[in-house]
Amino acid sequence: MVSAGDFRNGLTIEIEGNVFQIMEFQHVKPGKGAAFVRTKIKNIISGGVVERTFRPTEKFPQARIDRVDMQYLYADGDLFHFMNVENYDQVALNGDTIGDALKFVKENEMCKVCSYNGNVFSVEPPLFVELEITDTEPGFKGDTATGATKPAIVETGASVQVPLFVSQGDKIKIDTRTGEYLSRV
Known part of the structure; x- marks a missing residue:
């Protein structure tokens, strides 16, 4: 569990069943009233960015995002095929999951496939x-x-x-x- 007072940029947390990544945060101590944490958080599944405020004592479970290095093999219609180079497991992802991530990626290049609870939500190309x-x-x-x-x-x-x-x-x-x-x- 992570309290809102311990937020850091890049931290991933679960809020109401959704997974969010903290883009920006700011601790605010107004002259009158209780302190609060103003944040800009991004839903990592849908990509939407929302601004929310939290009390510093609120606690949230930390979400564990798995990033696995996989080799981009080929595209077959709307499916993009990736292979884990350690155990040779292959994964086929649809175009909605990929988006524009493979715009500059050739076949046989390494990418990071990001998943949460076994569900792949994005692909990160090499920098x-x-x-x-x-x-x-x-x-x-x-x-x-x-x-x-x-x-x-x-x-x-x-x-x-x-x-x-x-x-x-x-x-x-x-x-x-x-x-x-x-x-x-």
Whole structure:
């Protein structure tokens, strides 16, 4: 059990049968009245963010989230197949569970599959990936002074904004959290 006075960012708790992760918290001690904890919590199953206040003495059970490293094997229609590399168990997840998580992930790359009580609710891609550009317009000489960007399609089919000097066939490094170009490889 975790009391509201002990909240920390990233902590996962159960409230009324739902699992929430604490995004932000603030201990408030008004001049008049009792102290309270103002929080911004995210429902990890649905993804909704809610602001709530709690008394510091309220207690909640801590939710245990399992994050397992799994290899992304392939997509078959609306199903995405993953394999646990330790025991070779395979899991097929539907597109609703995956969302945009695999936008920058190639087959045979490692991902973290997150589950609560055996129910998978999300997939976390690696933080950085290296992908090859399959299609982009050529940059023009002299356009580099402004730091302008152009759209490019990477080998997974996703679109990324890249600097003008990047050309088709180049390998680039992408931050999967923001979808931003980081550097050429």
